[in-house]
Amino acid sequence: MPASELAATATLRKDTWWLEPLLIVLGLGGFVVYTTWAALQGAHYEYQNYLSPFYSPTLTPSWWPWSPAILILWGPAGFRLTCYYYRKAYYRSFWWSPPACAVRDAHGAYTGETGFPLILQNIHRYFFYVATAFLIFLWYDAIYAFIFDGRFGIGLGSIIMVVNVALLSMYSFSCHSCRHLCGGCLDKFSSSPLRYRLWRMVTTQNESHMLWAWLSLVSVALTDVYIRLLSMGIIRDARFF
Amino acid sequence: MPDAIMRVWRGDATGGAFKEYRVPTDEGMVVLDVIHKIQATQANDLAVRWNCKAGKCGSCSAEVNGRPRLMCMTRMNLFPAGEPITVAPMKTFPLIRDLVTDVAFNFGVAKTVPAFKPGRSEADGTFRMMQQDIDRGQEFHKCIECFLCQNVCHVIRDHPENMPAFAGPRFFVRLAALEMHPMDTDSRAEYLRLKAGLAFCNITKCCTEVCPEHIHITDNAIIPLKERVVSEYYDPVAWLLRKLVGK
Ligand code: SF4
Numbered sequence A: 001m002p003a004s005e006l007a008a009t010a011t012l013r014k015d016t017w018w019l020e021p022l023l024i025v026l027g028l029g030g031f032v033v034y035t036t037w038a039a040l041q042g043a044h045y046e047y048q049n050y051l052s053p054f055y056s057p058t059l060t061p062s063w064w065p066w067s068p069a070i071l072i073l074w075g076p077a078g079f080r081l082t083c084y085y086y087r088k089a090y091y092r093s094f095w096w097s098p099p100a101c102a103v104r105d106a107h108g109a110y111t112g113e114t115g116f117p118l119i120l121q122n123i124h125r126y127f128f129y130v131a132t133a134f135l136i137f138l139w140y141d142a143i144y145a146f147i148f149d150g151r152f153g154i155g156l157g158s159i160i161m162v163v164n165v166a167l168l169s170m171y172s173f174s175c176h177s178c179r180h181l182c183g184g185c186l187d188k189f190s191s192s193p194l195r196y197r198l199w200r201m202v203t204t205q206n207e208s209h210m211l212w213a214w215l216s217l218v219s220v221a222l223t224d225v226y227i228r229l230l231s232m233g234i235i236r237d238a239r240f241f
Numbered sequence B: 001m002p003d004a005i006m007r008v009w010r011g012d013a014t015g016g017a018f019k020e021y022r023v024p025t026d027e028g029m030v031v032l033d034v035i036h037k038i039q040a041t042q043a044n045d046l047a048v049r050w051n052c053k054a055g056k057c058g059s060c061s062a063e064v065n066g067r068p069r070l071m072c073m074t075r076m077n078l079f080p081a082g083e084p085i086t087v088a089p090m091k092t093f094p095l096i097r098d099l100v101t102d103v104a105f106n107f108g109v110a111k112t113v114p115a116f117k118p119g120r121s122e123a124d125g126t127f128r129m130m131q132q133d134i135d136r137g138q139e140f141h142k143c144i145e146c147f148l149c150q151n152v153c154h155v156i157r158d159h160p161e162n163m164p165a166f167a168g169p170r171f172f173v174r175l176a177a178l179e180m181h182p183m184d185t186d187s188r189a190e191y192l193r194l195k196a197g198l199a200f201c202n203i204t205k206c207c208t209e210v211c212p213e214h215i216h217i218t219d220n221a222i223i224p225l226k227e228r229v230v231s232e233y234y235d236p237v238a239w240l241l242r243k244l245v246g247k
């Protein structure tokens, strides 16, 4: 065969390289479908002192006819959409560019993130600022989830909400842009010992950024599911205290 | 031990085919050993580049069962016994013969990388650097220039037309080492954006997956460089700060 034919072979891999993209399509696709549905509902997002993370902070201006989630979800959605990890995940699994290593890119031409619209991925650090602001509201909600009719208490919902916001915080503070802003931008760490320590801390978590990305994705959806089921009267909250 | 069934690419730029060889193997053999055995006993003219047999010279890069690897560091017991193993040359570079490719593209890129530009030395003519200032760069210096990362990168592997505009992961590692060097005074942001084509990389991490030195190419070199380019070109607040502070 001509050597060009060897070059034209899509892949010589024999392992199950397609499994990872498949799982990611199912996982991310499932999350997007559920979140869109939940955000469009505009109902069953709160139960007593619990508030779904998809609806926090709840903005309900009188002129807005649709679900309040739509007004705020661009923030966390933009953060995840421009996240370096999720970019890898969807470029590979949804766009097949490339679907796996040493497996041919599914597209004839390729410009990467050099032009519009993908050049906009560069605004990721601004979404990091936005996501940090969201975290403040979510921590407030999580603490509020321990106050039942003005008295301290612990319900399963309180625990779910605090675990969720802890995972979201780990996701945000292990972000590559955060790592850069904390100290990665410096060339001489010895001149800024505090920023160096901060950079080291973020770096340790940054190594697990993918893990935080998935755990927080699952937890945020499960928190919404739990509060939705409570609000619909399908389940009852377990109270420990 | 059953014989290994090796399907080795034989041919040059004009054409060729996978040829099957059955080779008796011993405990502990690596793919390069088997290739050498074929060369010694069945195909004296089989072309293969190698040097150290210790994973340090970066010469024996190839694609084993479709995965870019160093042949000398790939143990035969990684593969199910008795099943054929494909050994092909690196796909991205022009084929010379059999398993040997012409990696000159990389030497061309190396020439364009803006060199280390040290600042003024201290009064006694020396440079003093703190350990924490150079720790980060150590990882980048482990590169053995096997070019497996360049080979697997889809930017040029599947789109050779991008070659003139893209330096590739091995050189992003080199550029990160220079950019983060505490004594270096040059800024390579413009080079990275306009000449090295950093934005072609879509951070899909195949370079990291194949690097035999386990350099975190994407996380520790490419993404930090992307962030530096953002500060220089795409961040209005950083731009304003620079204007105000005058740096
Ligand atoms: S992460 Fe970037 S440089 Fe590395 S292989 Fe992928 S596209 Fe190429």
Ligand code: SF4
Binding pocket: B058, B142, B143, B144, B145, B146, B147, B148, B149, B150, B169, B170, B173, B207, B210, B211, B212, B213, B214, B215, B217
């Ligand atoms: S960075 Fe790793 S894969 Fe790339 S040339 Fe160096 S050692 Fe090889």
Ligand code: FES
Binding pocket: A079, A083, A084, A085, A086, A124, A128, A171, A172, A174, A175, A176, A177, A178, A209
């Ligand atoms: S959130 Fe993933 S890199 Fe910033």
Ligand code: FES
Binding pocket: B050, B051, B052, B053, B054, B055, B056, B057, B058, B059, B060, B061, B070, B071, B072, B073
């Ligand atoms: S022969 Fe030197 S790296 Fe394999």
